[in-house]
Amino acid sequence: MWNSLDTGAxxxxxxxxxxxxxxxxDIVHAYFARPLGKGPFPGVVLISHLPxxxxxxxxxxxxxxxxxxxxICPDIYCRFGHGTPTDMAAKARAAGGVPDADVAGxxxxxxxxxxxxxxxxxxxxxxxxxxxxxxxxxxxxRVKGFDAAVDCWGGRVVAAGTDLTPNQPVAPIDITADLNCxxxxxxxxxxxxxxxxxxxxxxxxxKKHGKDYEFHRYDGAGHGFWYYHTDRYRPQQAMDAxxxxxxxxxxxxxx
Amino acid sequence: xxxxxxxxxxxxADFTVPSLLGLARDCISKGQCTAQDITEAIMRRDRSLxxxxxxxxxxxxxxxxxxxxxxxxxxxxxxxxxxxxxx
Numbered sequence: 294m295w296n297s298l299d300t301g302a303x304x305x306x307x308x309x310x311x312x313x314x315x316x317x318x319d320i321v322h323a324y325f326a327r328p329l330g331k332g333p334f335p336g337v338v339l340i341s342h343l344p345x346x347x348x349x350x351x352x353x354x355x356x357x358x359x360x361x362x363x364x365i366c367p368d369i370y371c372r373f374g375h376g377t378p379t380d381m382a383a384k385a386r387a388a389g390g391v392p393d394a395d396v397a398g399x400x401x402x403x404x405x406x407x408x409x410x411x412x413x414x415x416x417x418x419x420x421x422x423x424x425x426x427x428x429x430x431x432x433x434x435r436v437k438g439f440d441a442a443v444d445c446w447g448g449r450v451v452a453a454g455t456d457l458t459p460n461q462p463v464a465p466i467d468i469t470a471d472l473n474c475x476x477x478x479x480x481x482x483x484x485x486x487x488x489x490x491x492x493x494x495x496x497x498x499x500k501k502h503g504k505d506y507e508f509h510r511y512d513g514a515g516h517g518f519w520y521y522h523t524d525r526y527r528p529q530q531a532m533d534a535x536x537x538x539x540x541x542x543x544x545x546x547x548x
Numbered sequence: 549x550x551x552x553x554x555x556x557x558x559x560x561a562d563f564t565v566p567s568l569l570g571l572a573r574d575c576i577s578k579g580q581c582t583a584q585d586i587t588e589a590i591m592r593r594d595r596s597l598x599x600x601x602x603x604x605x606x607x608x609x610x611x612x613x614x615x616x617x618x619x620x621x622x623x624x625x626x627x628x629x630x631x632x633x634x635x
Contacts, residue, residue: 343560344596379595386559387598423560448558485554516557524564 295535305329306358308351313406315367316398322368323403324351326358332412335546338403338439339366340396340421340428343386345378346370349522360539362418362546363407367399369428390424392460397432404438416440416546419474420538423448423517430465434472441545443477443538446516448486451494469498475505477541479534481514481527509537555608559601562594572609573628576619581626583610 298304308326315321324346328334337357341350346368357364369391370381385391404417418441421429426447433442449456452464476499480492487495492510499506511518511530518527519534550558552565563571568590575581575589587606591597597605610626613619619626 344562344594377595382596383591383598386596386601448560483553484557485551486558488554515553517560523562524567 294539295532306355308355308358311365311406313365313367313399313402315371315402316395319372319395319399321371321399321402323365323406324354324368325363325365326355327363327410327412328358328361330412332363333414334361334363334412335414335542336363336365336404336407336410336417337542337546338400338407338417338419339364340400340419340425340432341366341369342421342423342425343382344423345382347378347382349520362542363410363413365403365407367403369396369399389458389460393428393431393463396428397435400428400432401436401438404436408438414547418442418542418546420445422446422519426450427465430472430476431463431468433474433476434465434468437473439474441475441477441542442472443479443541445479445519445534446481446484446487448484448516450487451491466495466498469495469504470502472499472502472504475541475545476507477538478506478508479537480508480510481516481518481530482510482512483515486516507541509534550608552608552612555605559597559604561590561597561601561605563590563605568605568609569612572606572613573618576613576626576628579627582624583607583621583626586610586626 311323311325312320313323350366354364354366370385373384407413407417419429419439420443422445426444427449429442429444430450433439450465496508514527514530517525519531556563572586575586583606587602590602590605
């Protein structure tokens with residue numbers, strides 16, 4: 294729980310960029326943060342969003358480490374080169390976006406990296422916001438081994454055939470039958486991608502396939518309501534959603 | 549027609565509807581404004597966007613302003629519609 298730390302207790306964290314084996318054996322960067330100590334600790338793989346592998350995601354990664362997780366965020370833009378996060382995001386967009394196969398493969402590599410660590414408890418979750426939310430649903434359906442997944446307002450989970458591209462050839466809703474871990478969904482009711490109707494459709498599909506899921510939808514919040522560096526930030530809804538995420542991961546990943 | 553909010557949310561652009569409208573109106577107020585000028589202004593404000601995403605937003609905001617009667621576009625130049633003087 295946020296702000297429930299003991300002010301007299303020791304706390305330490307290591308955070309650094311590392312290299313991991315990603316899709317097709319490619320070496321990609323990742324930002325890794327972990328609590329100091331012998332653990333064992335549960336793990337979380339974070340998938341960054343359309344604005345880039347950016348400072349927000351480094352802070353998110355450290356937040357999970359702060360709360361006792363081995364947290365890693367692969368640089369899914371790595372194959373486009375290096376520069377500022379926004380320049381790399383623009384480059385990726387111009388190329389038609391990051392291929393789904395690369396994201397899923399890089400996340401699988403990140404999951405294996407966490408499990409290989411001596412201080413891992415063997416359980417790994419997955420979380421992403423925006424396009425990262427879509428990638429979370431997709432990866433949790435394509436890659437076996439994640440123990441829990443969190444989709445934060447992923448747009449284009451529900452997508453028409455005309456919206457599919459060579460890099461993103463699948464609408465994740467169409468492979469709901471393959472979802473292989475519990476799913477938490479976090480959505481703002483004012484969001485238009487995904488719209489409330491699209492979230493309804495996703496939920497109906499999860500029910501139809503008997504999947505373990507829970508969705509939470511927030512009034513007065515739209516797309517990206519965690520983004521405290523933008524006008525989209527909604528503090529009350531964001532803090533409640535964060536608690537939902539921590540409770541969900543605690544139940545699925547700890548012990 | 550897709551709403552401006554949808555266009556912004558779909559590409560996770562760092563705009564709100566008011567800020568996007570404000571940027572467009574600011575460009576137009578400077579005179580001799582084209583759609584390309586607005587596209588470039590959008591890309592300067594949110595550098596994570598590529599030109600195609602920015603053009604989509606530019607097109608969307610101009611459509612909105614044209615539909616609301618606020619602007620007209622002649623020979624590629626965007627201009628505010630002059631309001632009649634109060635009598």
